[in-house]
Amino acid sequence: MRRNRKVKILATLGPASSDEAMIQKLHEAGADLFRINMSHASHDMMRTLIERIRSVEKKSGRPIGILCDLQGPKLRVGKFANTKVTLAPGQTFTLDNNEAPGDETRVYLPHPEILETVKAGDRLLIDDGKLALKAIEADGKKIVCTVVAGTSISDRKGVSLPDTILTVGVLTDKDRADLDAVLATDDADWIALSFVQRPEDLVEVRKIARGRVGIMSKIEKPQALERIDEIIELSDAVMVARGDLGVEMPIEMVPGIQKQLTRACRRAGKPVVVATQMLESMITAPVPTRAEVSDVSIAVFEGADAVMLSAESASGQYPVEAVSMMASIARQVEQDPLYPSIIYAQRATPEATGSDAISLAARQIAETLQAAAIVTYTQSGTTGLRASRERPNVPILALSPNIKTARRLAVCWGLHCVVTHDAIDLDDMVNRAARITVTEEFGKPGDRIIISAGVPLGTPGSTNMLRIAYIGADGQTGA
Incomplete structure (x- = not known):
């Protein structure tokens, strides 16, 4: 199953898309990986959804990524x-x-960490910003505020703290239980960490995960932006979670922040996902608004690795249509005459490593020779990430003997992942690359391909070889 686009689509599963038949339809429509929202999914449901995704994966013969949020x-x-x-x-x-129950003068706040941390002058936003308060006095037991804007407050409304860095970690007891349950399945690929404020927030989840899943930091707090380079460095991927970000910051700042985060992640070679309300009207309508189409296209033009559907695919009336529309927008943008120059202008300077030098050379040679594809052998996924970072204008086939690596790379821009045995020698490496390029419909006999790999073969992190090869007349061998 070949995708005719580089950007990936992440679809959230929910009441409208939890059965296997619907998951298969979403995958066929264009979903490259699926999100399970642990805010709503029980452990039993999470395990059931993972089983169903893996069943669809087996039928399709293509690695599918799973993100547990x-x-x-x-x-x-x-x-x-x-x-x-x-x-x-x-x-x-x-x-x-x-x-005691609240009244017109006060209400209980069951979070001592907030009472102890907020200081005079800090803002508190209630109910997604519908009520804005400003602290004028705080003593650790109460926060006396002035009402800045808004006219009402009701039971159990959410509290946002745009000016306050909480001293507690981002993992709650529920998160720890959910994380343990996800890791116990040994079948998820990514964990999304919500409300990251500082690089230290990643420490605990890294200790628990021990590399068994990739960690995707959700950027939805203004405090995270103050140390964003450190957060990106410690993360395996980043999600621009525009919903809460647009509550805690002036909403007109969100588009600029999205661009800054996308470019920072591209420089660092870390996958970046743009999320929230991308095709919001398709929850209840079969077609999106023109503004939503433009919103998705901007993320694609910027070179985001993936775009995400939330309620559109989880609980909307048109989940398959939403995925199909997102895929159609992406394909059209990537065919736009301006797309290559925009992507090229944002390419980052390669780091002084062998893998980066090989990936840069592979792109330049492939584009100069108009090769059919870049074929990269990647065991741990690092070489695949570096090839994706270059954003070449030719397809990238990432060949890996590790199914977990292939699934995790499903989020990366431009990578078509194939699970295959490691090559046994250089001839097998070339022949295997040529054969897979043809069978996956990326090339034909007579086409040139660019192959990158590490010698000795099968050694993780040793990418040090680049080869130009022709696909043989039988479509099975290279030369």
């Missing part, structure tokens, strides 16, 4: 005596550690 800390106020109260801008309102 941890809920992260959900900060909420307590309840009110009358469910909801009316407030007025300028009045005083207090959040405290008193468990």
Whole structure:
């Protein structure tokens, strides 16, 4: 199953897309990997969804990535005596550690870490920013605020803290239990870590995961932007989670931040996913708005590795149509005359490593010779990542003996992953590359391919060889 596009599509599973038949339809429509939202999925449901995805993978014969998205800390106020109260801008309102039902003057905040950390001058946004408060006094037990904007607050509404760095980690007890359950399946490829604020937030999850899954940091807090280079360095991938980011920061800043994060990840060679509300209207409509089409196209023009569907595929009325539309937009953008020059202008300077030098040379030679494909042998995935970082204008076939590597690379721009045995010698390496290029429909007899690999063969992290080969007349051998 060949995709005629470079950007990947991440589709969230949910009530509208949890049975195997629908998962298969979504995959056939263009979904390259699937997201399981642990905010809504029980452990049993998570295991069932993974089994169904793997069944679809077996039928399709193509590696499919699985991302399990941890809920992260959900900060909420307590309840009110009358469910909801009316407030007025300028009045005083207090959040405290008193468990009694709230009223027009105060409400219980069951998060001591907030009470102890917020300081005078900090903003508190309630209910996705519908109510804006500003702290004028904080003593560790209560936060006295002025109402800046908004007119009401009701039971269990969420709290956002755009000016406050919480001292506690981002993993909650629920997240730890969910992470253990995901790792126990030994069949997930990525964990998404919500509400990352600082590089230290990645330490605990790395210790627990021990390399068994890739860690994708969700950037949805303004505090994360202050140390974003360190966060990117410690992450295996990054998600631009525009929903909460647009609540905690002025919404007009989000497009610029999206571009900055995409380019920073491309420089670092880390996959970047753009997410949230990309085709939001398709939850209830069979076609998107023109603005949504433009939104998706901007992410593709910027060279994002993947674009994500949330409710559109999880609970919407048109999940298959949403995936098909996203794939169609991506294909059209990548065929645009301006696309190559935009992608080229953002290419990063290669690092001073053998893998980067080989990947750069592979791209330059492939483009100069108009090769049918770049074929890279990758065991750990590092070589595949470096080849993807170059954003060549020819297809990249990533051949790996490790199914877990192939699945994890499903999120990477331009990589068509194939699971195959390691080559036994140089002749087998060339012949195998030629044969797979033909069978995967990327080339034909007489075409040239560029092959990168490591010698000794099968040694992880040793990419040091580049070869130009012709596909033989029988389509089975190279020369």
